[in-house]
Amino acid sequence: MAYFITHEVGSLAKPNWRVKAGRGVPFTEQDVKDAIAWGQRLGLDHQPLLEILKKKKLTPKDKEEVMTWASKYALRLIEHAGVDIVYDGEQNRSEMYQHAVANSEGFVFRGLVRSFDNKYYQKAACISEPKVKKPWHVEEFLQLQKLTNRKIKIPITGAYTIAAWSFDEYYAKQGGELGSLKGFASREKARRQFILDVARNLLRPNIQKLLEHGASWIQIDEPAATTIPSEVPLFVESFNESIKGLKGEFSVHICFSDYNLLFPHIQKMENCSMVDLELANRDSHELGTKEGDRPGYEILKQFRKYKIPSRIGLGVTDIHNDFIESPELIRDRILYATNVLGDAALVNPAPDCGLRTRTWEVAYQKLANQTSGSRLAEKILDQR
Amino acid sequence: MAKIQTFIHGVYPRSNPLAQVTREVDRNRKTQTDLKKQQLVDIAAVLKVQKEANVAFVEDGKLQWQDIFRPLVEATKGFEVGPLTRWFDNNTFYRQPIIVGKLRLDAKKLDTFLGDLPKGKGKVTLPSPFFFAKVTEDRTTKSFEKTLSAITALYTDVVSYLVKKKIAVIQFNEPYIPYHNIKKAEIALLAKSLATLKKVKGDTLFAVQGYFGDTAPLVAGLSGNKAVDLLGVDFVYTQLASLPKKFSHGLIAGIVEGRNSLLEDKKALVAFVEKVAKYFPKTDIYLSNNSDLDLLPETVAKEKVQLLGEIAKHFK
Numbered sequence: 115m116a117y118f119i120t121h122e123v124g125s126l127a128k129p130n131w132r133v134k135a136g137r138g139v140p141f142t143e144q145d146v147k148d149a150i151a152w153g154q155r156l157g158l159d160h161q162p163l164l165e166i167l168k169k170k171k172l173t174p175k176d177k178e179e180v181m182t183w184a185s186k187y188a189l190r191l192i193e194h195a196g197v198d199i200v201y202d203g204e205q206n207r208s209e210m211y212q213h214a215v216a217n218s219e220g221f222v223f224r225g226l227v228r229s230f231d232n233k234y235y236q237k238a239a240c241i242s243e244p245k246v247k248k249p250w251h252v253e254e255f256l257q258l259q260k261l262t263n264r265k266i267k268i269p270i271t272g273a274y275t276i277a278a279w280s281f282d283e284y285y286a287k288q289g290g291e292l293g294s295l296k297g298f299a300s301r302e303k304a305r306r307q308f309i310l311d312v313a314r315n316l317l318r319p320n321i322q323k324l325l326e327h328g329a330s331w332i333q334i335d336e337p338a339a340t341t342i343p344s345e346v347p348l349f350v351e352s353f354n355e356s357i358k359g360l361k362g363e364f365s366v367h368i369c370f371s372d373y374n375l376l377f378p379h380i381q382k383m384e385n386c387s388m389v390d391l392e393l394a395n396r397d398s399h400e401l402g403t404k405e406g407d408r409p410g411y412e413i414l415k416q417f418r419k420y421k422i423p424s425r426i427g428l429g430v431t432d433i434h435n436d437f438i439e440s441p442e443l444i445r446d447r448i449l450y451a452t453n454v455l456g457d458a459a460l461v462n463p464a465p466d467c468g469l470r471t472r473t474w475e476v477a478y479q480k481l482a483n484q485t486s487g488s489r490l491a492e493k494i495l496d497q498r
Numbered sequence: 499m500a501k502i503q504t505f506i507h508g509v510y511p512r513s514n515p516l517a518q519v520t521r522e523v524d525r526n527r528k529t530q531t532d533l534k535k536q537q538l539v540d541i542a543a544v545l546k547v548q549k550e551a552n553v554a555f556v557e558d559g560k561l562q563w564q565d566i567f568r569p570l571v572e573a574t575k576g577f578e579v580g581p582l583t584r585w586f587d588n589n590t591f592y593r594q595p596i597i598v599g600k601l602r603l604d605a606k607k608l609d610t611f612l613g614d615l616p617k618g619k620g621k622v623t624l625p626s627p628f629f630f631a632k633v634t635e636d637r638t639t640k641s642f643e644k645t646l647s648a649i650t651a652l653y654t655d656v657v658s659y660l661v662k663k664k665i666a667v668i669q670f671n672e673p674y675i676p677y678h679n680i681k682k683a684e685i686a687l688l689a690k691s692l693a694t695l696k697k698v699k700g701d702t703l704f705a706v707q708g709y710f711g712d713t714a715p716l717v718a719g720l721s722g723n724k725a726v727d728l729l730g731v732d733f734v735y736t737q738l739a740s741l742p743k744k745f746s747h748g749l750i751a752g753i754v755e756g757r758n759s760l761l762e763d764k765k766a767l768v769a770f771v772e773k774v775a776k777y778f779p780k781t782d783i784y785l786s787n788n789s790d791l792d793l794l795p796e797t798v799a800k801e802k803v804q805l806l807g808e809i810a811k812h813f814k
Contacts (some may be wrong), residue, residue: 227794292770
């Protein structure tokens with residue numbers, strides 16, 4: 115009998131009461147109403163949270179408890195939607211790049227850089243060999259373990275992305291002079307050293323600590339994997355270095371990227387159980403499983419062609435809009451992928467990426483339909 | 499030795515206060531008047547840092563520009579603003595221009611995006627017409643040459659307008675050709691477009707700067723082109739030895755890296771510029787950033803402009 119193991123990918127929006135507690139901003143009546151409504155809907159005994167939300171000023175302990183409640187709510191939302199592999203949607207993290215860099219030695223924030231229009235991000239520079247200041251996600255994992263009985267997947271920002279989103283003021287000093295081949299070669303060498311040091315010195319110890327504390331599945335997030343096409347082999351090398359000698363389940367999430375650039379290089383990824391992809395965003399909303407019906411999932415043919423052994427984290431819901439994919443549409447996406455890959459066990463349905471830009475209502479419906487769609491697909495496969 | 503001077507090009511980063519105001523405007527917490535006020539403060543700061551570096555020509559920093567195409571797209575009928583698109587291999591995005599009809603410039607609107615520049619010393623950077631045409635989705639034709647022709651026609655109006663404003667240098671930035679390693683035959687299309695624009699340029703100088711890749715093929719393709727007064731090289735990616743010795747243009751030497759915050763070593767840069775000057779003994783050299791500075795925080799960009807000034811001063 116077929117069974118599609120579903121999972122989530124990372125972030126979920128933070129409830130207003132959690133954001134306000136973090137910022138020290140007073141709660142509104144609406145915040146309390148939301149906490150009650152979702153608490154009731156998710157079957158949580160939320161009275162202790164309401165007691166805190168009634169307070170005019172929160173103590174540090176109160177704030178800590180609100181954060182735990184946010185994790186509890188988020189986990190329960192994901193469980194309630196029927197997702198198999200769970201996480202709390204980064205309720206206790208700030209942002210994927212800043213969080214990693216702020217907890218590492220060897221980086222200093224240089225200031226704001228524009229991403230587009232009026233959106234900016236704090237960009238750091240590497241100024242000495244990167245080292246872990248304090249393992250980033252161990253406390254988070256220990257907390258989550260207490261809050262759920264389901265299998266947890268912990269996302270961690272990948273080495274290549276950390277390096278690609280940072281300036282390099284340390285290794286680049288070894289770069290040679292301008293305008294010469296020798297200079298170009300030494301710059302490339304310095305770049306490789308930088309990326310691999312981030313993998314060995316930051317990622318590996320962090321992952322090791324998580325495994326020591328009982329984590330079993332680590333998702334390495336690499337949105338920058340294909341940003342520099344010539345460096346895709348370096349991304350692969352950095353993945354391998356990040357998990358070298360470690361025992362656990364390791365997967366990679368790559369989104370909003372040109373997936374064609376991954377081939378053939380990802381054949382060299384070692385011990386990568388799953389490649390998690392954003393695909394729904396590129397697909398049609400029409401039903402159908404025939405050739406040409408699912409343009410967003412065409413790339414899967416490359417995975418088959420290159421005999422990539424990893425499972426596919428199949429993005430079946432678009433995280434950038436409120437369109438609620440029907441169970442039937444999700445079913446067809448799963449069936450098409452199963453057909454292309456030739457094995458239902460290789461398909462793990464998921465949202466395209468973290469759902470943090472969606473409301474909880476929309477996120478919940480998308481996740482719930484992901485579950486229903488998976489069950490519909492199983493039914494059809496079982497009848498064949 | 500010919501003259502060694504300096505100038506900058508492209509989009510300059512916004513300061514933290516300006517970034518903050520733009521965010522607040524998006525959240526309806528500040529007004530357009532607040533934004534304009536802060537933009538003027540920032541433009542004054544950009545002009546000041548260039549003045550202190552004793553630049554040969556002055557840019558306004560394009561602090562109102564959302565990306566290198568947007569003002570041209572918004573000031574031209576027949577364009578639509580398209581989806582976010584990655585800016586080459588950077589963690590930065592622009593909105594793709596889409597042509598949906600005949601292009602007609604509204605010069606008055608374009609003017610709102612231009613800061614006041616000193617007459618006879620002002621410089622404006624635009625995307626090269628070839629680059630612009632390459633990244634544009636043209637819903638009116640599938641022929642690239644027709645798209646390039648439409649952009650060139652638009653640029654005829656843009657250049658005429660800038661010439662009327664007494665802009666001294668118009669720089670066409672061309673990252674597309676080096677990045678994609680475009681061959682000679684296609685580079686000839688850029689040369690042809692520039693030849694068309696030459697007809698309206700009057701005394702204004704035309705500069706072309708390639709970056710994000712080996713610029714030697716672009717230099718070879720435009721070398722001797724009468725429309726091009728200054729020709730740029732990205733020395734982060736281009737071998738000096740691969741450039742033609744016979745060079746009939748001023749040289750823009752992209753020696754300061756616009757994508758890394760590491761401040762270049764002054765001594766090493768002076769030594770390299772000496773090498774370049776020896777290679778091109780009769781050529782005026784303009785020391786510059788290799789690519790736009792807006793991939794850096796504003797404080798770092800400022801240091802890089804100051805460094806360019808110090809190196810140029812060394813050769814005075």
